[in-house]
Amino acid sequence: MAEMRRRLDELRRPSGPQQRAQRALYAAAGVGLVGLLVLPLLQDQLQVNDFLFFFITASMITILVTTALNLCMGYTGLLSIVHTGLFGVGAYATGILATQAHVNTWLSMLLGVVAATSAGVVIAAVSLRARALYFGMITLTFDLIIAGVATNGGRLTGADTGLFGVPQPQLAGNDLGTRGFYYLTLALTVLTLLAVRNLMRSRTGRSFMAIRESADTAAALGIPAYSTQILAFAVSATIAGAAGAVYVTLNGFVTPQSADLSGALILFIGVLLGGTATVIGPVLGIGVIATIQHYMEVTAPNYQQLIFGAVLLAAMMLVPAGIVGTWKRSRLGSLEEPEPPSSPIGNLVEALPAERGPALRLTGIVKRFGGVLALDRVDLEVVTGSIHGLIGPNGSGKSTLVSVATAFLRPDEGSVELFGEPGPRRPHLTARRGMVRVFQSPHIFERLTVLENAMVGLHLESRQRLPASVLRMPSFERDERRLRGLALSRLEEVGLRQIAMRPASVLSHGQKRLLEVARSLGARPRLVILDEPATGLAAHEVLALAALLRRLKRLGLTLLVIEHNVPFVMSVADRVTVLNEGRVLIEGEPALVQASSEVREAYFGTLEAAGE
């Protein structure tokens, strides 16, 4: 009820040209959908032949595979060149079961989808062992293998000529028929697009996009990169497999060409021309290219691939953001989403344990890189509830020490203790243990909004489950509202609430830094490690940052601040450790450290000489 009232309020808002343009778009999409629904009923009046339905159905199948590719490539940043192969696995598995094992066609289709999903999990699990570009190449070899197996599979796959005679699924004792397939595919496409939209506006979708932007940062916020990427690939493979299962039963056959590289071009066109990482992009991209294809089948059947290639190259040069991206950047399309209503909930940080023992204790840390001794028996103790400064000249080992503390690096000797227990073994486990790291250069998820950035920080806080997210169940809606409220309260805390709906890429360097702090608070940390937070900030931004750190301390947080900016550290820190050439030079209260002659010589001396 409240939801409905909110929607009504939105409609009553004063409307500018952007709102009108958006409403016109929604209306057009609605009319289009209704048109597709009633088209078969008006077939006789409009005098369209069955081929049109077959063509639209085939295009929707391509849209499904393109949407699957977009999920991998656009949203999760995984370059997959195996999507025609996954489509082929779905098609071949369905076809083989239906023709050779004589399994009921509906059941064959279902099992075909399961086969594609399983293949996707295996391919992702193997390929993800490699880094970014090699990932794409390994998926390509999987595609070549799938097409090769189809070509050489003998009687099982029908070899070069392909698998024929796949029966249609039955509906009330009859074949599904052209119209039946039309409606089946339409329903499948609409539901898939809705599911992808819902998924991308949930915790799971945000973690996909966070990994795309930076897997390390995502891990620091508690998102396990490997299993999340496998999940994304599995969902994507399921969609591609479903498209394959429908394709093979619609046509009654499948050939090895369906699974090989040549079919991948149209998928890339669909994603890039329509707009990567947008729900409707694949529909528009495939819509355009399929229409061209449709007319060329009559006029110039031999030059289809030539035109495809040319359109793709032209699209990359002329509309690099794709149709949707270009529209969103235009004057009419640049509509800022209304700020969601929020109800600030709860405290910023959890109630803290009463004891004042060390939050973080590093003992005798030794780290070598080849022959270089980066850290030489370093001890560091950060008292709970304090701001601890860590300073030292360039190359003194500060960042290495932080990487050891946060499990990005494993020490050669020594131990890490976090709140009295052994430190975490893997980076993504640190957040679960109450420790988050804010990186040296701002690791903001540039293509997400400010609010989404803050919400990724709430990954561990979220209780959303994948099915509930996709189906928009009340439990999901409740959790999402709660997360939004929490995220907005954190943005309020750092003064970014007013620009919550802007893309993070437009923020200034200082704002990005603040956003990163706000995001790191999402995981309800007890210890925040800030790696050179004042670097590159303007003077007034440094003051704001210092004020923010003091406020966080009052809220009960422990802060470890690694810095070059000595006056800044001295102004905020309770205790300071000075690192030089991989060793602790001195540790104590700021005034004491500043007075130390050793430090002056090793560190400040050089600065004074440089005229600082």
Next chain:
Amino acid sequence: MGSIVWSGLVDGAVFALLALGFNIIFSTTRILNFAQGEFLALGALLSYSLTVDHHLPVPAVLACVVLAMVAMGLVVERLVVLPIRLSGSSYAWIIATIAVAVTAENAMVVPFGRDPVRPPGLVAGNAFTLSGAPESWQTVLIIVAALVIVGLYEAFLAFTIYGRAFRATAHSLDITELMGIDTGLVIKASFVVSAIITGIAGVLVAPVTFADTSMGLRYTISGFVAVIVGGMGSSLGALVGGFLLGLVTAVAAVKISPGWANVIAYAALGLVLLLRPNGIVSRAAVH
């Protein structure tokens, strides 16, 4: 067995030239050019057309092919580099090169048609017999030419000022630019050199196999396998990867079946990518 090994070496020499072509463009641009095989296809088809249809002598054919490759190298460079620069997507290069490959393959249908053709050898006659099978001088020429071309390219890198510019660009584009070298020009030159070498591979291989417009993608994949197995950025790796792939597929084709031979090669490629991602003879890593 002797003739199987020989045919494996002949195929391997062609794969090695393709791998070298991949390497040259990769070194200056960090792009794996999926349109690489199209240079080979154009070289092969053009040599047939010039020899059989226009009755040109061998030196004239070679001169025409080199000119055509200069032109195609420059066109492909624009078609690959421009979309990458304008689109800003990190995966633009792979999509752009695939698009160029498909466009080139289908554009070649216009002048050459789709029928497979086979020009006469650049050199006639048989050189020797191996386990009863005659081996032509053309196959000897292919192997020798591959070794000579790889050697010449290494000499070019080592001993000429242009070669140093290539190596500097391969090392760091930005710093090379700062040194006052026009890296845009170096990139164009690398496409041209790569196209010429691969086009000549096409002229060499056409008489021992059938040439058609769809051969480009097949050779692209073989060259790709060779360059990954051998290791990016290494001419020695190109030779090792090429000959290894040629031998393995030739033996597997006879012992198992030609179709499965390819599948085995791809599976081997996947394993190399997983276990030794920088190739057997590794120098540079892909970034």
